[in-house]
Amino acid sequence: MSGPLARGIRMGEPPQERSRDFKASAIRLLRRLTPQRGMTIAVMLLGVGGIAIGVVGPRILGHATDLLFNGVIGRQLPAGSTKEQAIEAARARGDTTFADLLSGMDVVPGQGVDFAAVARTLMLALGLYLVAALMVWIQARLLNVVVQRTMVSLRADVEDKVHRLPLRYFDSRQRGEVLSRVTNDVDNLQQSLTMSITQLLTSVLTVVAVLVMMLTISPMLTLLTVVTVPLSLWVTRSIAKRSRKLFVAQWTNTGRLNAHIEETYSGFTVVKTFGHRARAEDQFRELNDDVYHASFGAQLLSGLVSPATIFIGNLSYVAVAVVGGLQVATGQITLGGIQAFIQYVRQFNQPLTQIAGMYNTMQSGIASAERVFDLLDAEEEPADPVEALPASADRRDGRxxxxxxxxxxxxxxxxxxxxxxxxxxxxxxxxxxxxxxxxxxxxxxxxxxxxxxxxxxxxxxxxxxxxxxxxxxxxxxxxxxxxxxxxxxxxxxxxxxxxxxxxxxxxxxxxxxxxxxxxxxxxxxxxxxxxxxxxxxxxxxxxxxxxxxxxxxxxxxxxxxxxxxxxxxxxxxxxxxxxxxxxxxxxxxxxxxxxxxxxxxxxxxxxxxxxxxxxxxxxxxxxxxxxxxxxxxx
CATH class of the missing domain: 3.40.50.300 (P-loop containing nucleotide triphosphate hydrolases)
Structure with missing residues (x-):
C-alpha cells in the first residue's frame, strides 16, 4: 500500500493545468458522429423541417389576429364605402392617427369578423404545430440513437486502447486516475452529449429560421433584435473563458480523488495496521475540497451566462415593443405583424439563452472529452510482429x-x-x-x-x-x-x-x-x-x-x-x-x-x-x- 502513503503529499498538491483547446476538442468529438452520418443527416433534415414548420405558426396566428382586428374596425366603418374613402374621411375630420392605422390594414368597411376564416387559420396553425412537434420528437429519438451508438464506439475504443498501452503508462499513473477517465469522464461525456447536442442543433436551426421570418416582417425591427447578439456572445465568451480551466480542474481533481479512494480501500488493511486512518481521512478531505472548490467556481461562473443573456435579450424585446408600437400606429406594420414579430423575438432570444445556459454542460463535457482523448492519444506499445516464435524442436530448448x-x-x-x-x-x-x-x-x-x-x-x-x-x-x-x-x-x-x-x-x-x-x-x-x-x-x-x-x-x-x-x-x-x-x-x-x-x-x-x-x-x-x-x- 505504498500509493496513498508514499504519494500522499504529492496527491494533495493543486493541479497544474495546461491550456485547453475547446474548439479542437469539440470538432474532434463531433467527428466521432460521422460513422452514423446517414442517421445524422436524417436528424438534421427532420430538425430543419420541424423548426421551419414551427416558426411559421406565429405568422399564421398573426394573420388570425389581423382577421379579428380588421373585422372589428370594418364593422365600425360605413357599409358601401371603400377603404380609401374611410381614410379620407378620417383625415378630413383631423384623425390622422386613425387614418394611418387604416392605411396599413386590409379592411372592408361594413364587414364584420369572418369567424370561418379565423377558424380555418387557427386549425392550420394547430395542424402545423402538431406536425412540427412530431418531427422534432422523431429527430430527438434518432439523435439519441446516434449519441448512444457513438458512445458505444468510444467505450470500445477506450477498452481497446487500454490493452494496447504499454506497462510504463500504468506504472507512471495512479490506477484510480485511469479508472476515472474510463468511467467517470466517459459517463459525463455521454450525459453532456445527450443533453447539449439536441438542444444545440435545435437552437441553432431555430435562430436561423426565426431570423428569416423576422426579416420578412420588418428589417428595421430585425436589426434592433440582432444588435444585442454580439453583446451576448461577448458576455458568454468572457465568462466561459474563465470557467473552462475550472471545469478541467474539476475532472482532474475528481480523478485524483477517485485514485485516493481506490488505493485506500484496496490497501485498507495496511492503512489500519500502520495507524494511517486519520491521515487518509485528511487527504480525502483535502482532495474532496479541491473538487468542491473547482466545481463550485465552474458552476458559479457558468451559471452567470444564462441570466446575463436573458437580461440582454430583454433589452431588445423592450426596444422592439416600443418601436413596433409606433410603427403600428403609423400604419407601417399591422397589429398581427407586430404580434408575430414579438413572438419571434422571444423565439429568437430563447435558443440563445438555452445555448448560453447549457454552456456549462458543454464545458464540462469537453473537459471530460479532453481527458478521454488524452488517453486515446497516449503512446502505444510498438507494433507487435505477426511472426510467432518458432516451435520448439527439443523439449530442452530454452536458451x-x-x-x-x-x-x-x-x-x-x-x-x-x-x-x-x-x-x-x-x-x-x-x-x-x-x-x-x-x-x-x-x-x-x-x-x-x-x-x-x-x-x-x-x-x-x-x-x-x-x-x-x-x-x-x-x-x-x-x-x-x-x-x-x-x-x-x-x-x-x-x-x-x-x-x-x-x-x-x-x-x-x-x-x-x-x-x-x-x-x-x-x-x-x-x-x-x-x-x-x-x-x-x-x-x-x-x-x-x-x-x-x-x-x-x-x-x-x-x-x-x-x-x-x-x-x-x-x-x-x-x-x-x-x-x-x-x-x-x-x-x-x-x-x-x-x-x-x-x-x-x-x-x-x-x-x-x-x-x-x-x-x-x-x-x-x-x-x-x-x-x-x-x-x-x-
Missing part, C-alpha cells in the same frame, strides 16, 4: 541470451547498463543484489513488458523483438512476489495457466504446489471463491496458487521473483522440492534473497547499479570474498 542490453525507465538514467549473460537450456540462474539493482527489470525486459533501449535479448537464437508478444509469453511462466489472483474459484485461478488443461492435470499441478493440502480444509474445496485480490485467504496460500498455475502452464522458461517470500520455512522446503522438479529441463531465473532458495543454482549473478559485478556458483562466490560474500555475512 536465453542478453547481448549488450541497455535500458532506462527515464532518459538519461540507465537501470541496466551493457548487460550480457547466457542461460543454457535447463540451467538455473539466480540473480541477487540490493534493491534497485535492476533484478526485476531483467524480468520485465525478458517478458517484453518493456523493450530494450539497445542490445538484444534472444530466446533460442531468435530476437524476441521480432516475434509476437503472445508467442513469447506463452513460453515463459512467472511467479512473482505480488500474486496475481482474480475473483473466482481456486480451481479457475489455477486453470488460468492453461485453460485447455484437463481436470486431472489441474489437480496434479495443485498437488505438486501443495495447494491440495490446504484446499481440503476449506468448506467448498477447489470451488471456494476468492475475493478480488485474494483478501479472504492468506498470503502464503495465494503464493501457492500462483505457483500451481505456473506448474500447470508447463513453461519453457521459468521466472521466480521472490516466489517463496510469503510462505513459512516449512512450506518453503516443500515448495523447493516442487520447484526442483518444475525446473528440471527448463531454463529458470530465480530472484531471491534467501540463500536456501539460490544455493543450488547453476550460476549466481550479483547485480549492482544495473551491472553484473560477480558471477559463479555459491561456493565459488563465497571463496572470492567479494560482494556476494559481503551480502551473505550481512
Amino acid at each position: 536465453v541470451e542478453f547481448d549488450g542490453v541497455w535500458f532506462s525507465y527515464r532518459p538519461g538514467t540507465p537501470v541496466v547498463e551493457d548487460l550480457s549473460l547466457v542461460a543454457e537450456p535447463g540451467q538455473t540462474i539466480a540473480i541477487v543484489g540490493p534493491t534497485g539493482a535492476g533484478k526485476t527489470t531483467l524480468v520485465n525486459l525478458l517478458m517484453r513488458f518493456y523493450d530494450v533501449d539497445s542490445g538484444r535479448i534472444l530466446l533460442d537464437g531468435t530476437d524476441i523483438t521480432t516475434v509476437s508478444r503472445g508467442s513469447l509469453r506463452s513460453r515463459i511462466g512467472m511467479v512473482l512476489q505480488d500474486t496475481w489472483l482474480f475473483a473466482g474459484t481456486i480451481y479457475d485461478n489455477i486453470a488460468y495457466g492453461r485453460p485447455d488443461a484437463a481436470h486431472d492435470e489441474v489437480i496434479e499441478a495443485a498437488t505438486a504446489a501443495y495447494v491440495d493440502r490446504f484446499v481440503h480444509t476449506l468448506p467448498d474445496g477447489y470451488d471456494t471463491r476468492i475475493n478480488d485480490g485474494g483478501t479472504n485467504i492468506s498470503a502464503g496460500e495465494k503464493q501457492l496458487i500462483t505457483i500451481a498455475r505456473a506448474i500447470l502452464a508447463r513453461p519453457q522458461v521459468l521466472v521466480l521473483d521472490e516466489a517463496t517470500s510469503s510462505v513459512d520455512t516449512r512450506t518453503e522446503v516443500l515448495i523447493q522440492h516442487a520447484m526442483r522438479e518444475l525446473r528440471r529441463d527448463r531454463t529458470s531465473f530465480i530472484i531471491a534473497h534467501r540463500l536456501s532458495t539460490i544455493r543450488d543454482a547453476d550460476t549466481i549473478l550479483v547485480m549492482e547499479a544495473g551491472r553484473i559485478v560477480e558471477r559463479g556458483t555459491h561456493s565459488e562466490l563465497l571463496a572470492r570474498r567479494g560482494e556476494y560474500w559481503t551480502m551473505v555475512n550481512r
Whole structure:
C-alpha cells in the first residue's frame, strides 16, 4: 500500500493545468458522429423541417389576429364605402392617427369578423404545430440513437486502447486516475452529449429560421433584435473563458480523488495496521475540497451566462415593443405583424439563452472529452510482429541470451547498463543484489513488458523483438512476489495457466504446489471463491496458487521473483522440492534473497547499479570474498 502513503503529499498538491483547446476538442468529438452520418443527416433534415414548420405558426396566428382586428374596425366603418374613402374621411375630420392605422390594414368597411376564416387559420396553425412537434420528437429519438451508438464506439475504443498501452503508462499513473477517465469522464461525456447536442442543433436551426421570418416582417425591427447578439456572445465568451480551466480542474481533481479512494480501500488493511486512518481521512478531505472548490467556481461562473443573456435579450424585446408600437400606429406594420414579430423575438432570444445556459454542460463535457482523448492519444506499445516464435524442436530448448542490453525507465538514467549473460537450456540462474539493482527489470525486459533501449535479448537464437508478444509469453511462466489472483474459484485461478488443461492435470499441478493440502480444509474445496485480490485467504496460500498455475502452464522458461517470500520455512522446503522438479529441463531465473532458495543454482549473478559485478556458483562466490560474500555475512 505504498500509493496513498508514499504519494500522499504529492496527491494533495493543486493541479497544474495546461491550456485547453475547446474548439479542437469539440470538432474532434463531433467527428466521432460521422460513422452514423446517414442517421445524422436524417436528424438534421427532420430538425430543419420541424423548426421551419414551427416558426411559421406565429405568422399564421398573426394573420388570425389581423382577421379579428380588421373585422372589428370594418364593422365600425360605413357599409358601401371603400377603404380609401374611410381614410379620407378620417383625415378630413383631423384623425390622422386613425387614418394611418387604416392605411396599413386590409379592411372592408361594413364587414364584420369572418369567424370561418379565423377558424380555418387557427386549425392550420394547430395542424402545423402538431406536425412540427412530431418531427422534432422523431429527430430527438434518432439523435439519441446516434449519441448512444457513438458512445458505444468510444467505450470500445477506450477498452481497446487500454490493452494496447504499454506497462510504463500504468506504472507512471495512479490506477484510480485511469479508472476515472474510463468511467467517470466517459459517463459525463455521454450525459453532456445527450443533453447539449439536441438542444444545440435545435437552437441553432431555430435562430436561423426565426431570423428569416423576422426579416420578412420588418428589417428595421430585425436589426434592433440582432444588435444585442454580439453583446451576448461577448458576455458568454468572457465568462466561459474563465470557467473552462475550472471545469478541467474539476475532472482532474475528481480523478485524483477517485485514485485516493481506490488505493485506500484496496490497501485498507495496511492503512489500519500502520495507524494511517486519520491521515487518509485528511487527504480525502483535502482532495474532496479541491473538487468542491473547482466545481463550485465552474458552476458559479457558468451559471452567470444564462441570466446575463436573458437580461440582454430583454433589452431588445423592450426596444422592439416600443418601436413596433409606433410603427403600428403609423400604419407601417399591422397589429398581427407586430404580434408575430414579438413572438419571434422571444423565439429568437430563447435558443440563445438555452445555448448560453447549457454552456456549462458543454464545458464540462469537453473537459471530460479532453481527458478521454488524452488517453486515446497516449503512446502505444510498438507494433507487435505477426511472426510467432518458432516451435520448439527439443523439449530442452530454452536458451536465453542478453547481448549488450541497455535500458532506462527515464532518459538519461540507465537501470541496466551493457548487460550480457547466457542461460543454457535447463540451467538455473539466480540473480541477487540490493534493491534497485535492476533484478526485476531483467524480468520485465525478458517478458517484453518493456523493450530494450539497445542490445538484444534472444530466446533460442531468435530476437524476441521480432516475434509476437503472445508467442513469447506463452513460453515463459512467472511467479512473482505480488500474486496475481482474480475473483473466482481456486480451481479457475489455477486453470488460468492453461485453460485447455484437463481436470486431472489441474489437480496434479495443485498437488505438486501443495495447494491440495490446504484446499481440503476449506468448506467448498477447489470451488471456494476468492475475493478480488485474494483478501479472504492468506498470503502464503495465494503464493501457492500462483505457483500451481505456473506448474500447470508447463513453461519453457521459468521466472521466480521472490516466489517463496510469503510462505513459512516449512512450506518453503516443500515448495523447493516442487520447484526442483518444475525446473528440471527448463531454463529458470530465480530472484531471491534467501540463500536456501539460490544455493543450488547453476550460476549466481550479483547485480549492482544495473551491472553484473560477480558471477559463479555459491561456493565459488563465497571463496572470492567479494560482494556476494559481503551480502551473505550481512
